[in-house]
């Protein structure tokens with residue numbers, strides 16, 4: 432049994448030299464539009480026929496644009512902790528990129544703690560432990576310190 436930690440989805444975030452997580456997005460070479468999750472082609476801008484996107488680090492901080500609280504466990508096959516704990520989901524706007532990134536909010540912060548316009552910062556949190564005993568982590572938002 433390994434006790435290692437792995438991203439739940441490869442390639443969505445990385446960790447910088449100081450151990451801080453940042454998201455990886457993609458940017459169109461042609462028009463500069465950003466997209467998350469990252470992809471290598473097919474610019475999301477309907478007015479652009481760019482087909483070559485570069486992987487770029489995204490801002491670690493953004494503004495809370497919207498949020499919700501999930502009080503029900505997702506149906507199978509989506510992994511969920513047992514017993515299920517309600518969690519908040521935040522839509523955070525990255526000003527520089529003009530992008531809104533959805534993510535879970537860290538444990539202990541629920542909708543009552545959140546307010547549109549708050550500054551949020553990126554972190555990671557465990558999502559589930561897979562069949563090999565590997566802790567799978569995802570990007571998450573927390574209230575910026």
Ligand SMILES: [Zn+2]
Pocket residue numbers: 459460461462463464474475476479480481
């Ligand atoms: Zn483009």
